[in-house]
Amino acid sequence: MKAEKIVLRKMRMTLKSPFQTSFGTQTVRDFILVEVHTRDFVGYGECVVSGEPLYSEETVETAWHIMEDFLVPMLFEYGELAHPDEVGRLFAPIRRNNMAKSALEGAYWDLYAKQQGIPLARALGGTKDRIEVGVSLGIEADINDLFRNVEKYLELGYRRMKIKIAPGKDVEVIRALRQRFGGIPMMADANSAYTLRDVDVLKQLDEFDLMMIEQPLAHDDIIDHAKLQRELKTPICLDESIHSYEDARKAIELGSTRIINMKVGRVGGLSEAKRIHDLCVEKGIPLWCGGMLESGIGRAHNIAVTTLPNFTLPGDTAGSSRYWQEDIIDPEVEVAADGTIAVPQAPGIGFAPVPDLLDKYTTAVNVMKRG
Ligand SMILES: O=C(O)CCC(=O)C1=CC=C[C@@H](O)[C@@H]1C(=O)O
Numbered sequence: 001m002k003a004e005k006i007v008l009r010k011m012r013m014t015l016k017s018p019f020q021t022s023f024g025t026q027t028v029r030d031f032i033l034v035e036v037h038t039r040d041f042v043g044y045g046e047c048v049v050s051g052e053p054l055y056s057e058e059t060v061e062t063a064w065h066i067m068e069d070f071l072v073p074m075l076f077e078y079g080e081l082a083h084p085d086e087v088g089r090l091f092a093p094i095r096r097n098n099m100a101k102s103a104l105e106g107a108y109w110d111l112y113a114k115q116q117g118i119p120l121a122r123a124l125g126g127t128k129d130r131i132e133v134g135v136s137l138g139i140e141a142d143i144n145d146l147f148r149n150v151e152k153y154l155e156l157g158y159r160r161m162k163i164k165i166a167p168g169k170d171v172e173v174i175r176a177l178r179q180r181f182g183g184i185p186m187m188a189d190a191n192s193a194y195t196l197r198d199v200d201v202l203k204q205l206d207e208f209d210l211m212m213i214e215q216p217l218a219h220d221d222i223i224d225h226a227k228l229q230r231e232l233k234t235p236i237c238l239d240e241s242i243h244s245y246e247d248a249r250k251a252i253e254l255g256s257t258r259i260i261n262m263k264v265g266r267v268g269g270l271s272e273a274k275r276i277h278d279l280c281v282e283k284g285i286p287l288w289c290g291g292m293l294e295s296g297i298g299r300a301h302n303i304a305v306t307t308l309p310n311f312t313l314p315g316d317t318a319g320s321s322r323y324w325q326e327d328i329i330d331p332e333v334e335v336a337a338d339g340t341i342a343v344p345q346a347p348g349i350g351f352a353p354v355p356d357l358l359d360k361y362t363t364a365v366n367v368m369k370r371g
């Protein structure tokens, strides 16, 4: 695979409804799409940054700079790649900036699968032809709106409900949901809104038989999560704390996490995600695929990675209509009535961007050519 042209697109898509978490409310998604053009194929990747550095340190502007000024020139200079695993090794001297790295590496995985004439899922070693999915539901001012959202997605067949919590919007919200919906598969995501001083509040959540509590403590911690896990019955699931295979190895060794939310962009790409997957098989740590409110391109990559065997819990890969009036891909991602998504059998990511819609939501383009 030798890139002749790499296209960076700043994208802005408006969410159907605001998405509130413990660290803010999103109404639009600002992100980046990348296209890697070789002589025969085009590979697509999504950079899952936001406009503001609230989930991680990366933003549209930092990723644009790192790709434009470092990663793309490195790819042009390197020339012919035989396998996408080489991309991560090439980018290794660049510190962090995982979402920027992941977008370009994901495009090379798409290219590789297209070149082999196989679905990306198979190229990754995936073993499933359908994946089970859940949905992530934001914080609502009026709990009746949250009830309506849970009802809606239960009726649509989604396999588990992820409920955003924050101090003051936690125990009573989960209690009310249990009273109304009984023992449905349910988890909570705190997005680092608590500290060890809140251990008594978090212990109260133990009575509700949640599947897990996601990232209760600081985004860059594994020590305090290990202390907290010793106090809780409910499994802790780490998201923001896990940026690499090494982070996962240390967190598992310390007992900081019993489940991992895998986000391909957060860990720097599909090759690293596969390494973490294999570590979790060895350590008996189940995985599920998180989301970053992706467009259909990022959603396609998430579907493929979820076909790896140790993704045993429903993830956040909802259908395109969860967030978008219209997605930029054809066909859109659909969730069947049984809460599953069919894994595309076409070569590559299995979804094609719609040119007119790409242009409609593009706010800036940089076409970079070799030479
Ligand atoms: O539906 C999705 O894409 C998942 C949305 C979601 O829960 C999150 C997206 C991005 C950051 C966080 O707010 C949160 C998460 O922590 O998983």
Ligand SMILES: [Mg+2]
Pocket (backbone or CB within 6 Å): 189, 191, 214, 215, 239, 240, 261, 290
């Ligand atoms: Mg999370």
